[in-house]
Amino acid sequence: MTSPYPGRPDVLVVGAGGSGAALAARLSEDADRRVLVVEAGPVPRAPSAFPPDLLDARLVPGARPGDPAVRTLPARLAPGLPYRAARGRVLGGSTTVNGGYFVRARRADFDRWAAQAGEELWSYRRALPFLRALETDLDHGATPLHGDRGPIPVRRVDLRHPAAAAFQAAARELGHRPDPDKNAQDPPGFGPVPSNAVDGRRINTGIAYLLGGALDRPNLTVLGGHAARSVVVRRGRAVGVVVEHHGRRAVLEAGEIVLCAGALVTPHLLHLSGIGPAAELARAGIPIVCDLPAVGAALSDHPQVVLEWTPRRPPEEPTGSWLGGLLHLSSSGGEDAGDLEILQSLVPMAGLVSGRTTVPDAPLPFLVSVQTPRRTGGVRTVSADPDVPPRIEYGYLQDEADRRRMREAVRATAAITATDAFGEVSSGLVAPSPATLDDDRLLDRWIRTRLGTSQHTCGTVPMGDAVDARGRVHGLTGLRVADTSILPTAPLRGPAATAVLIGELVAHAMRRRSG
Template sequence: MFAFDYIIVGGGSAGCVLASRLSENPDTTVALLEAGPEDKSPLISTPLGIIGLMNLPRFNWKFESQPEPYLNNRPQYCPRGKGLGGSSSINAMIYIRGHADDYANWTEEGNSEWTYADLLPYFKKAMHQERGECDWHGTDGPLNVTDAPYRHPVSESFLLATLEAGHKYNPDFNGASQEGMGWYQLTMKDGERCSAARAYLHPVRDRKNLTVITEAQTTRVLFKGRQATGVEVVVDGKMKTLQANREVLLCAGSLQSPQLLMLSGVGDAAELQKHSIPVHHILPGVGKNLQEHSDVVITQRRKKWDTLSFSPVQGVRMLGDFWHYYRNRTGLLAIPPVEVGGFFKSSPEVDRPDIQIQFIPMLTDDHGRNLKIMTGWGYSTHINLLRPKSRGHLALASSDPFDAPEIHLNMMSDPDDMDILVKGLKKLREIYAAKPLQKYAGEEVFPGSSVQSDTEIAEFIRQKAAHVYHPVGTCKMGRGYGSVVDYQLRVHGLERLRVVDASIMPTLVSGNTNAPVIAIAEKAADMIQKSWIQPELALDSEALNQSQIMTEPEGV
């Protein structure tokens, strides 16, 4: 049996942070287990390579949800990063923290020390802001945050159109205010993707106290009574047992951390018994509270051949760009899929932006899997619902750890979500109608000019709505019934087991989730280290007792 002080399950954004920070102490041994491969593919490092990564099973779990009852029973494609860096190796690289008030919602759930003011030092600690240091940004961290090295001319036209339509310009969505339109900052460095693996893991791989094992599928957490003692993991087709002398840290993400808990006998008793999994500890909240940013896309053709396209003409033009990128990491291959966008309120009475838009200078459909439409010329804009009221859940398909989890997003189940998304689409059409885009505007492909009334738009949303790959909430942080971890991310009722990833968010943040997950992991690393320097912090007896009273039936 191999033994380590800390075993980290999942080499994504949170796992890479924890592996780097916890192994800073040379007297501490750390094992990082990742089910996917190394992150050596040029598709990962090249910003525009995301188009290929959306459909490549080697680096993408390519999950599918169950049929969505409020979206015409359509299953939803749920890509998740597979390999070192996790989803930070396949995402759009947008650096967004969310609105400061989002974190106030977390503290209302009984989570002290999780306000935006509490997290700001960790956002700053994590980043190297190329613009320089200020009250909002740091420059000493490993995660490089930069402006796009190249701005597409059609993206510039879109930004001008937003301003003409009445939106204000915002130079920094992570500064004093989130509302407005502008250029997104990106997790890139020198024309390449700066994933969590590149930022946190690559520079420390030679540490003698850090063991990184890729293509290692963790099958369950092992317990001795209430204490997590290690994990079982399959490597090269063989089952191995790893012992954790201090803690097991689950960082497998919002879809797979709760799955692993349930496979280990921790969760809703009925769900476990349905799959003949012995019940070790009852926590009804495991897998519940699933939230996602619902999304719909407006696409419009362009009469001028000046956008990105999979057409033969664009292919010829790109030959020079391949050379420029190979030599200098410049040109079209160095641009991210989304450069420009912003945040606005669906109606004046809303206290903060509830819609985010992301502009792509290319025709897209079906998560980039409709290649036919991408041979044309045009542009697309994602309209994201930032704070959905709809809630879904995650279940097990079987007791086999190699089976995908059963995902029930349940999007649009709350009618208010549909109402806000309809308003967002109508406001985006106002931007499309502005002069900077109208000069070369062609036909509107989706939803099409015939779709005008609120009822027609709502039906279009039911036909085409998707999401933007930000699942959270399935191991909710809090103190009440339905919560899974406490404010120090320790699993209620168990010892030496924490969850550190997006699944602990009680509610979604208003924006992309990668930067918040990295800040969560930075904060978690501090909490973990302090709990072993001060042993009295290692167990919150009040939270433990409360959890047992709420969830533990007699005899379990």
């Protein structure tokens, strides 16, 4: 019987998601480099092999409890607020189950990351050619800001849906500036959402980078159903990964290991390998390989609440995407322009969680988040058993400034719904009430009872403290991290586009063989 495992590869990539698919595809462009990818979830070999609902851009599979393409991890958003953090477990990772929001980070993010990494590689100037190279912008084509030959198609959503048009008119009525290209670096305001969905079809990174031809290369192998359990380190060098497939474990050795398992799984995998805060790992019964306190010490994400409004008449079914308009505002006294986000859904929450595009008599939502760069919470491993999940703490809204920003975001959303323009389609907010909106304590309480997260986790293996600018893990050789774990803080926009950029940048560094 032929073994499913190729000979010892040059690079073993753990995870075929937003970063891993891009990294593997780029590395395998060099015919003399053998690349093996192990993915915990299934790996369809053609776009038609994906369940149709995973590619329907009007749906958000990650919002559906129990979806087989999603893994959830127990977490706490704040003391006393349990949560289930959803991540994609399929080719394409979370880009297969998320909302298809594909917005670049802001220049301020790149400046911050470059300073923290101590490396100009992460400046906006250096990153822009890679941002252009990873996309085919179907609205702008080739320009100094946009590319027309990359794997990821990018198209801005249509604002002709009556609810989206009303949102646009309401933003104009309130004097918010237009922001038609969210992937430029213009002052923040209202505009359509750039999305990696075309004609109602989500194009995840697995389809874009791997199924577009890379999987036909003889030097690239992608194995589904292989969950990484730990990294094998000998004399300070990572030499392989323990994987589990159908209940059986094997050690796959490689010249270099790159972890692309995501900002919650990657730090846990490092901990299980003895790489992390020594005292905590010892308490969990894990032998210490490398004392690296920054691994899992904190995380960066964006707290979110949902505000629902009642349509005056049955809303039209969305045709191309669940996404409508997108408004970015700046919090008072903040240093980061556009750190408050109001994202419109054209599908009711009851539809997002059940996989339906319309629900009779259901209200429609705004997803309201604070995207100020913050590091809180953390990922702490409590057992040497890989089946015991880590303790994930988001640590949201513990600071008065964070609570103030969230109040501002909620009130700004309520102001949108109170305009004459939005009144053409809406009979008002479901909640909070005017009395609650006017009282800080009541509004804080309302927010807390409805608190969620944007699922934008970053910063659990941060550049500067745990890895260098090229993802190399401090204190070891042969081991890198290339996913949103390495971003010290989450960007001012959702990180899907930045996750792909990470794969591109780390692959470029590895191909140059200079870092």
